[in-house]
Structure formats: C-alpha cells, structure tokens
Amino acid sequence: MSNILKRAYELENEVTQFLRDMIAIPSMSSQEGAVIARIKAEMEKVGFDEIRVDGLGNLLGRIGAGSRVLAIDGHIDTVDVGNPDLWEVDPFKGDLRDGRIYGRGASDQEGGIASAVYAVKILKEIGLPEDTTLWVTATIQEEDCDGLCWDYLVRAENFRPDCVLITEPTSLNIYRGQRGRMEIKVQTEGVSCHGSAPERGVNAVYKMASIIAEIEQLNERLKHDDFLGKGTVTISDIRSTSPSLCAVADSCTIHLDRRLTKGETIETALEEIRSLPSFQKAGAKVWVNEYRTPSYKGTVFPMQSYFPSWVLEEDHPFLKTAVQSCRSLFGGEPLVDKWTFSTNGVATMGLHGIPTFGFGPGMEEQAHAPNEYTLVEHLVKAMAFYAEFARRF
Numbered sequence: 001m002s003n004i005l006k007r008a009y010e011l012e013n014e015v016t017q018f019l020r021d022m023i024a025i026p027s028m029s030s031q032e033g034a035v036i037a038r039i040k041a042e043m044e045k046v047g048f049d050e051i052r053v054d055g056l057g058n059l060l061g062r063i064g065a066g067s068r069v070l071a072i073d074g075h076i077d078t079v080d081v082g083n084p085d086l087w088e089v090d091p092f093k094g095d096l097r098d099g100r101i102y103g104r105g106a107s108d109q110e111g112g113i114a115s116a117v118y119a120v121k122i123l124k125e126i127g128l129p130e131d132t133t134l135w136v137t138a139t140i141q142e143e144d145c146d147g148l149c150w151d152y153l154v155r156a157e158n159f160r161p162d163c164v165l166i167t168e169p170t171s172l173n174i175y176r177g178q179r180g181r182m183e184i185k186v187q188t189e190g191v192s193c194h195g196s197a198p199e200r201g202v203n204a205v206y207k208m209a210s211i212i213a214e215i216e217q218l219n220e221r222l223k224h225d226d227f228l229g230k231g232t233v234t235i236s237d238i239r240s241t242s243p244s245l246c247a248v249a250d251s252c253t254i255h256l257d258r259r260l261t262k263g264e265t266i267e268t269a270l271e272e273i274r275s276l277p278s279f280q281k282a283g284a285k286v287w288v289n290e291y292r293t294p295s296y297k298g299t300v301f302p303m304q305s306y307f308p309s310w311v312l313e314e315d316h317p318f319l320k321t322a323v324q325s326c327r328s329l330f331g332g333e334p335l336v337d338k339w340t341f342s343t344n345g346v347a348t349m350g351l352h353g354i355p356t357f358g359f360g361p362g363m364e365e366q367a368h369a370p371n372e373y374t375l376v377e378h379l380v381k382a383m384a385f386y387a388e389f390a391r392r393f
Ligand SMILES: [Zn+2]
Pocket: 075, 108, 109, 142, 168, 367
C-alpha cells in the first residue's frame, strides 16, 4: 500500500467525524453561513497557509505558492429533506453505521470537501511540489444555481486556476463531462373579456396549446452525442393570467427544462423555439430565466440560467495524470465516465474554459434521495486520490 493511502486510512476517524459534524449543520442553498464557519475551523486545525471567505460567501483555503494552480472544489450547500416520512434516519445527525455515514449532504456532497480538507493534512506532512499552489474551495448555492459560485470567483474575484477538480460523487470513478442545461420561458399574450362571450377576446392558453404540441415533437429531433447522450426538452410548469376565473386568459407562460448535449448552445436552443411555426404564428416571446437570490452574505450576483455542457478530452494531460494516480493508489484501471446531473463544471469549463474533471466519494444515485449516505471507505480513498493528484499535478 502506498504511503499516501496508508496515511489516509490513519486519518479515517478524523475525516469521518468532520463529515458528521457538517451533516449536523443544515446548509440549504443561501443558508450556508454556519457550515462555512465549521469548515473554516477544520481548515485552521489542519494548518492551511491562507483561508479566506470571498464577497459572495465561498470559502477558500490555500497551501503552497507555486505557479501551477490547482483548485479542488466542493459545493457545501444541500437540497432540503423532502418528505420526512421517507427518512428512517435523522437527516441532520450524521449517523455512522456499518461503514456508512447517513444524512443530507453525505454523498451530495459534503463528503467531497471532508476528503479534500484532509488531503491537505497529508500534503502538509509529505510536502506539495514547489511549483504548485493548491486551493480547496468550499462553494455555495450550487443546488439552486449550479456554477454561480464559480462565475463569481472568475469574474468578480479574478480567480482562475489552471485546473479544477470537482468532488461531486463519482463512486471513485473519474468523470470528464456532463450535459448542460437551460431554463427557458415562453409566453403568449391574449386579450381578456368576459368568459360568457369568449368570441370577444383572444385566449392566450389556446395560442400556447399549439406551441406545446410542437415542443413535444421538438424533443424527438434534438441532437445526440455518443458520449454525453441526447439533448432533451420538457415542459415543467405552465401558468396563465386572467382578470378572474370567469374571463378569457390574457397571458400564458411555460417553463422549459432544456438539457443540452455537445454542440447545443444558448443560441441554438433559443433559435429552435423561435423557428417553431406555432411560435411565430402566436407572436410569442422567449427568454432565459435569471437567478437573483441573495447569498447568505446578502450578495446578489445575477446569473442567466444557462449552464453549458462541457467535456474534457480523453487524452488531456490532467486526465492522464488522474488515471495514473488511480492506478498507483488502487491498482487496476479506473472507469472514465460522465455525470448524469449538473455540477459547477458548467461554469469552470462550460463558461470559462478551465480544464475540469471530477473524482468524488459517494454515489450519484444517493444525491437528493431520502436516507442519503456515503461510505467511510470512499472518504479515505478520495482523500488519498486528492493528495496523490496534487503531488503529480
Ligand atoms: Zn451536488
């Protein structure tokens, strides 16, 4: 067993306790202040060289001062509990049973940050190469607006590492991409009149009905990519307005959940909608939703809800280094694959072109599920991987 992996196993109790402490502090999006303070305390204990909180509320810890900059990222906000009746464990206790740690955020994805912070403990002991700087970024609001935290880091803080390693759950596999997504609104307008004489008005819902039928057909002909899969569109919400329930509707708005595969962009996705015959006939409007929820620090950093797809080429040097790190630590060939869900990679690589890949403890299928758990063994192995990769980076 390599020295790094051996040391990671020795730190098993510490990393486990740290994750259990984080789970015990609820940290839904825009309410992360208390868990950020807990992580900051652990970074201080581990001995980071610099620790700071940025203007949005992201926590950044650094070791080393070399010219090659690696960031290991984990979002530390979680989704809500959902139906509490579906939970057999307390979602905010961090129960430890048979090598599993239970609770909201265990897999998605406070475990990733626990492993990254403890990788730094190992690196402090064995040394980080002189030409390397390592930042561990505990980022916020990802569940509500993936990538917002990194759009802020790059554009407002001018923080642009050479590589971002995302610690979202991968079951200890290496992931190199994901489909993107967009939140699109389509609106039709009508003219209201008394519902007893609808022929006097124009019903916005009827105009929308033919657009809806064409969007259903549009889904069938969207692009396919061999690695990322197919682009998709579905309607997730519909609402209308009218002066009363005894009146013809004067507006109708639908919300589209659009998943983008390779080669699909904000321009192509909007153009597809604009060119629907029913859309043109109705004189409808289309736009991209905007996210403006304040962070826990009260900062508003508006972001268009456009999260581009991204793929790191299979032969990229960082991926080769990641594969070699796995081989040397665990033996055998790691699986190189992609996420089904969305991550901060939409901003780091999708919007800003920073080479990005993922390796994380925990299982993607545990994300947002009741009785969410992760594995202690995953925390240990991810810790070893982060230290090994930073040494070879
Ligand atoms: Zn996540």
